[in-house]
Amino acid sequence: MVKLTLPNPKDLARRWPPGRSRPQDAEAAPAEPRPPPPLSLFFMLSHLEEDGPVRLDGVKLAVLEVMGLELDEPKLGAFAGSLNAVDFPVQLLVRQHPPVLSALRNNLMAAQPDDLPRQSKDAADSLGRLLTTLETREGILDRRFYAVCEHARMDELRGLLARAGLGVFPLAGNSLKLLLLACALGGSPNERDEEQELEVEVNRRDIRIDGHLTRSLHLGKWPRSLAPGFLQGLMAAGAPMDLSVHLGAIPTEQAARTLEWQKVRFESAQSLSFKRGRSLSPEAEIALEDVSRLRSEVQRGRERLFHASLSVTLHADDQDTLKDLTQKAKAHFAATLGKLDNLAFRQREGLLSTLPLGLNAVATWRTLDTSSLARLFPFSPPDLDTRSGTLYGIDLRACAPIVYDPFDGTHLNANTAVLARSGSGKSFATKLGVLRGLCRGVRAYVIDPEGEYTDMARAAGGQVLSPGVPGQGMNPFVIDRGDSEELLQRIGSLRRLIEVMVGERLSAERRSSLDHALASYYAQRRKRTGFRDFYAYLEGETPEIAHLLRPFATGSLRDLLSDEGDDLLTHEALVTVFDLHLLEPELRPAAAMVCTETVWAAAAQDPRPRLLVVDEVWSIMQHPEGAAFMVSMAKRARKHRLGLQFITQDVQDLLSEDNSRTITGHSGRALLQNAAFKLLLQQDAAAVSAVGEAFDLPEELQRWLLSCPRGDGLLLARGNRFPVRIEATPEETEVIEWRPGPRH
Ligand SMILES: Nc1ncnc2c1ncn2[C@@H]1O[C@H](COP(=O)(O)OP(=O)(O)OP(=O)(O)O)[C@@H](O)[C@H]1O
Ligand SMILES: [Mg+2]
Secondary structure: OEEOOOOOHHHHHHHOOOOOOOOOOOOOOOOOOOOOOOOHHHOOEEEEEOOEEEEOOOOEEEEEEEOOOOOOHHHHHHHHHHHHOOOOOEEEEEEEEOOOOHHHHHHHHHHOOOOOOHHHHHHHHHHHHHHHHHHHOOOOOEEEEEEEEEHHHHHHHHHHHHHOOOOEEEOOHHHHHHHHHHHHHOOOOOOOOOOOEEOEEEOOOOEEEOOEEEEEEEEEEOOOOOOOOHHHHHHHOOOOEEEEEEEEEEOHHHHHHHHHHHHHHHHHHHHHHHHOOOOOOHHHHHHHHHHHHHHHHHHHOOOOEEEEEEEEEEEEOOHHHHHHHHHHHHHHHHOOOOEEEOOOOOHHHHHHHOOOOOOOOOOOOEEEEHHHHHHOOOOOOOOOEOOOOEEEEEEOOOOEEEEEOOOOOOOOOOOEEEEOOOOOOHHHHHHHHHHHHHOOOOEEEEEEOOOOOHHHHHHOOOEEEOOOOOOOOEOOOOOOOOOHHHHHHHHHHHHHHHHHHHOOOOOHHHHHHHHHHHHHHHHOOOOOOOHHHHHHHHHHHOHHHHHHOHHHHOOOOOOOEOOOOOOOOOOOOOEEEEEOOOOOHHHHHHHHHHHHHHHHHHHHHOOOOEEEEEOOOHHHHOOHHHHHHHHHHHHHHHHHOEEEEEEEOOHHHHHOOOOOOOOOOOHHHHHHHOOOEEEEEOOOHHHHHHHHHHHOOOHHHHHHHHHOOOOEEEEEEOOEEEEEEOOOOHHHHHHHOOOOOOOO
């Protein structure tokens, strides 16, 4: 039995093996050295400092977490370039284990508003249960990538990996400790009871750690040629594993000498064969060619040679599963003529090689050139799990939950664009996002031209407003006049809104007098601002523009705007739907803008995470002023912590660069550029190539988007593409698809 605790600095003297002096403080009078306690899992770890583990040989290490990237030729090229500049030993580590979602579950519980109605609460609880089942669902894994080197070389390694386009974060403190424990004990990093006693049994072909089994294997015979994505095939097999590649550069002169020697050997074999009247075997000829090519590349500095070693530690709960996983892993390498060795009686060394200690305890190496090593690129596929926020779906390629918080400040903005054909699940995905958001305190507003969200809002305990119905008018004219920049921008927004209300493009002259009227209206210290008040002011200043707005002041549209309804915040509902379906279709864009502007005014007063959904955004975008309004809103949303979600099925119109199309000019693209997240669900054949071109999607992804089932799609975020499945629990679906009627 051993205790779980990691050794700490004061244990160093005690743990240092007898007969050897400690390199760190050899001068100081050494305490009486005693053999290390039987901490068999950490037997090469001296202790853990705040920013790195210290090995028993005194070497302090840095452990960097690396963010995954999608694999493609340019990235492999960049990675090869970085490898060429590495001249110190590096360990690359991939860990994939069932996810631990308890922290996320607890955070979601803690963020639940007190006033959740029963049905929403049931939905929130069911999401908690879904997270629990994901922890044990077959094939779902949390994959993380690390790089380890001597602490002194950390900045160099960071720089090199960053040059290859990889995001790198050094681990320290608790996250470092949890990683070390997880590496030794298996599983994803997780808080553990360190006082717990563990039983560790090192067997011939496996190690049993408290009822859980690990088996380490070593790549004894490397595949003849490594294809890009080779390791990803192994990871996709879905086994919990720690895979470690150790590498060290061979100095160029030594590499050139070795290659020269090999070349001479082949050449003498060739001349010997010729003398005997035979020619060289085809294999030997290829080998000679390879060596000659490599030698000249090495001499030119384009390639280098490395010592490399690959070990895998598999994890399972029982012998049968372990056997099965071992067979799968071996078969993967055998398919390319490689061979994974069993490491009989060397399981400790095997396990040690996959701990983040920069040690290849198995001690066998293979020589590889830069290009081959680069093709091993282990930092792929990426996933989108920032471990905070809420669940957005399941990543179908990385087999991992997609978890993020658009409002956590690490993204460009919190905006999402949803583009897909009719009936592909756009509204379903959006409603699910609204529901999961409101269950963690993110208030939502929905601009709903078709009246699609009203039932869901009622079921979730929200409110439905129908601008245009007496008593439900909006007041977007409230501006905080203390903030001059905000004032200027809002005046611009109101001017665009008025232009869309008027229904015609104003002449330059009228536009400037409208601007002037707005500016002078707000310059006066009025206590309360509102449309009717402004209208009265306008009648005195520029009666011809006032005349155009008359229907909104006294005519048939007088109920759209009011001087009162600016108190969205007084009793802010969990979700507020602006139901526009009763309005004439030609009025909806103006009404949608009125609502958007009113939400903006509320967000400016009290910034906190809020979601504003604009469905059928094309109806606003088809007016030049409406398009400019939306783009400017998307650019500014972040300022007041607003996340815009715009939805459209008219993908072609949105992406078109043709000014004569309904959506004007480049504003559709500008709108997309201002969305950090883009969700592409099923596309129709007419639109798919425009989508493919706009988002630079390879052919196979375009084909997939044509045929993927409803609710599946591609999420574009952080420069990567994530194939996603949007999955709701039955309780959530009940809220999303709730219909009033005799059934309820
Ligand atoms: N992820 C999903 N899981 C389960 N069912 C789904 C999912 N997505 C969509 N559906 C089903 O498909 C139906 C149509 O989806 P939805 O109304 O969201 O499509 P849409 O893209 O908004 O269509 P439209 O363009 O007509 O507005 C939904 O009523 C729902 O039953
Ligand atoms: Mg819809």
